[in-house]
Structure formats: structure tokens, C-alpha cells
Amino acid sequence: MIVVLSGGVGAAKFLQGLVKAVDEKEVVAVVNTGDDWYLHGLKICPDLDTITYTLSGQVNTEMGWGRKDETWNAMESLERLGGETWFRLGDRDLATHLFRTQRMHSGATLDVITKEISKAFSIGCTILPMTNDTVSTKVQVENKSEFLDFQEYFVKLRAEPRVSKVVYQGSESASVLKEAMDALLNADQIIIAPSNPILSIEPILSLSGIKECLFEKRDKVVAISPIVKGKALKGPADKIMAELGLEASVLGVAKRYFEFAKYLVIDNSDSEYSDEIKRSSMEPVVLDTIMTTPDVAAGLAKEITSLMNINQIQTS
Numbered sequence: 001m002i003v004v005l006s007g008g009v010g011a012a013k014f015l016q017g018l019v020k021a022v023d024e025k026e027v028v029a030v031v032n033t034g035d036d037w038y039l040h041g042l043k044i045c046p047d048l049d050t051i052t053y054t055l056s057g058q059v060n061t062e063m064g065w066g067r068k069d070e071t072w073n074a075m076e077s078l079e080r081l082g083g084e085t086w087f088r089l090g091d092r093d094l095a096t097h098l099f100r101t102q103r104m105h106s107g108a109t110l111d112v113i114t115k116e117i118s119k120a121f122s123i124g125c126t127i128l129p130m131t132n133d134t135v136s137t138k139v140q141v142e143n144k145s146e147f148l149d150f151q152e153y154f155v156k157l158r159a160e161p162r163v164s165k166v167v168y169q170g171s172e173s174a175s176v177l178k179e180a181m182d183a184l185l186n187a188d189q190i191i192i193a194p195s196n197p198i199l200s201i202e203p204i205l206s207l208s209g210i211k212e213c214l215f216e217k218r219d220k221v222v223a224i225s226p227i228v229k230g231k232a233l234k235g236p237a238d239k240i241m242a243e244l245g246l247e248a249s250v251l252g253v254a255k256r257y258f259e260f261a262k263y264l265v266i267d268n269s270d271s272e273y274s275d276e277i278k279r280s281s282m283e284p285v286v287l288d289t290i291m292t293t294p295d296v297a298a299g300l301a302k303e304i305t306s307l308m309n310i311n312q313i314q315t316s
């Protein structure tokens with residue numbers, strides 16, 4: 001079994017390659033839910049949905065989130081009414097949020113609903129929310145005392161203000177989903193996806209028991225750097241790392257992960273950092289990490305799973 005600690009777009013692209021490289025039934029994505037929130041009374045789970053849409057070929061590849069062939073009639077009508085439209089929910093995407101919210105009101109838990117949605121989208125691997133409890137990533141920006149909801153900071157303010165602190169509200173009392181913990185304990189390999197270390201991976205690591213499990217299994221833990229040549233592949237990871245005093249480079253990523261991950265996958269263009277990564281007690285693995293197509297992602301996944309001699313799908 002291969003467990004992937006996952007955020008949104010970067011993780012989704014990697015998973016799309018991984019399910020082409022190995023038996024998809026062996027793949028479990030444990031997904032960040034710190035970005036989840038309620039808007040218009042609807043429960044929205046951006047990272048879970050980005051992964052579901054990507055794996056089913058339904059994602060809007062330009063944006064990386066939302067559905068392809070989307071229409072925006074509901075948003076246009078809402079705008080006319082003077083409703084809140086800065087967080088854009090397309091007509092097709094809305095159906096997912098309507099379904100999830102109705103199922104939550106009828107008492108279903110997020111993991112069960114996620115499985116129902118996965119089934120409807122014919123997903124062959126397992127997608128799990130990190131927890132069924134509420135954990136909310138909150139961002140404090142410079143010169144403000146109050147914390148913003150993640151999406152207010154990320155979308156409404158376009159991640160422009162300088163970040164002074166990030167907290168994962170509720171994580172102290174939240175329980176890791178049991179199925180996710182069991183998968184981690186039994187995993188042949190644990191992969192930390194190329195997702196934002198602070199906004200996407202840390203909410204998962206902040207849950208009691210996860211880091212301890214990774215420490216125990218350090219030799220099987222592989223992190224993929226989301227930073228290439230000092231820049232985030234997508235989103236503001238480099239900016240936020242720098243604002244929080246962490247080096248925005250593969251070395252900054254190594255500092256974040258070395259205690260519980262043995263390997264750090266870095267891009268070919270960062271190969272000059274290999275020796276310094278070794279000095280920070282991680283093993284560098286230099287590969288093409290820029291996943292321009294699902295085939296490139298599958299190539300990356302093959303190299304990474306071969307580190308642990310995991311059976312791969314033979315392609316001619």
C-alpha cells in the first residue's frame with residue numbers, strides 16, 4: 001500500500017501519475033481538509049474535490065481546480081442578487097457541494113460522503129479526508145490581530161498580504177481518520193506530495209499520531225519538493241515560506257521534513273543542492289518533478305515507487 005499525504009493541485013497531478021504507475025487499488029490519498037469551509041450554507045472541500053476531479057479527468061486543467069466544461073449561470077444570477085461571488089462555484093461543481101451538504105445534514109460523515117462521491121466519479125484508488133472533525137487553517141496577516149479564513153486570505157486577498165502566522169484551528173482535539181491511520185501504519189511507502197508544506201501538509205501533520213507514525217517509518221517516507229529553483233510550482237508556497245522565516249528552496253523543504261522523511265525528491269534543475277541535502281540527513285533523489293503531463297507524472301511515480309521495490313504496472 002502507498003499512502004500519499006495530499007494537498008490540492010500538486011498532489012492531484014502526482015496521484016494521476018501514480019495510479020498509472022502502480023495498481024490503483026494500492027493507492028490511498030490522505031487529504032488535507034484545513035481549506036474546507038462553508039459558503040452559502042454549503043460545505044466545500046477544495047482539496048478533496050480537486051483530487052476527485054483530476055483523477056476522473058473532470059478537472060479544469062487551466063485553473064487546476066473546479067470542473068472542466070463548466071458553466072457559471074448560478075454565479076451570474078447570484079451576482080445580480082448582490083450575493084457573494086468572489087469564491088467562484090461553477091454550476092457542475094455546485095452539485096458536489098449540494099450533495100455533500102445534504103448528506104452531512106442527514107448525518108453521514110465526511111469519509112463516507114467522500115467514498116460516495118469517489119464512486120460516482122469512478123475513482124479506483126482510495127481518497128480519504130484526514131479527519132471527520134473540523135480543522136480550519138487560519139491565516140494572520142501583517143498588522144492585523146484577527147485570523148482570516150484560509151479562502152479569504154487565499155482567494156479574496158489573492159494571498160497578497162504578508163503572512164505572520166498560520167494556525168490549524170481544531171487540530172488539537174481532532175482525531176485522524178482511523179482508516180487513514182491504519183493505512184499509514186501498514187504502508188509500504190509514504191509519499192509527501194509536492195504540496196504547500198505550510199498550508200497543505202502541515203494541517204495533516206498537526207493531527208495527533210501522524211508525525212509519530214512517520215518518525216517510526218522514516219525509512220519509507222519520501223517527500224517531493226514543491227519548490228523548484230526557489231519558486232513554488234503552483235501557488236504561494238515560496239512567498240509564505242519566506243514570510244515565515246523559512247528558506248524558500250529545496251533546503252527549506254529539507255529542514256521542514258528531515259526528521260520524519262528519509263528521501264527528498266528534487267528537480268533536476270536543483271541537483272546542485274544534493275550535497276547540502278545529504279548534510280541535512282536526507283537522501284536526495286534527483287528527478288524530473290515538473291508534471292507537465294500525466295505520463296511525466298507516471299514516470300516520476302515509477303522512479304519514486306522503485307525506491308521501495310513496489311510492483312509496477314508493465315507498460316509496453
Ligand code: FO1
Binds near residue numbers: 035047049088154155
Ligand atoms: N481558487 C481561486 O483562486 N478562486 C476561486 O474562485 C476558487 C473557487 C473554488 C471553488 C471550489 C473549489 O473546490 C476550489 C476553488 N478554488 C478557487 C481553489 C481553492 O481555493 C484553492 O486552490 C485550494 O483551497 C488550495 O489548495
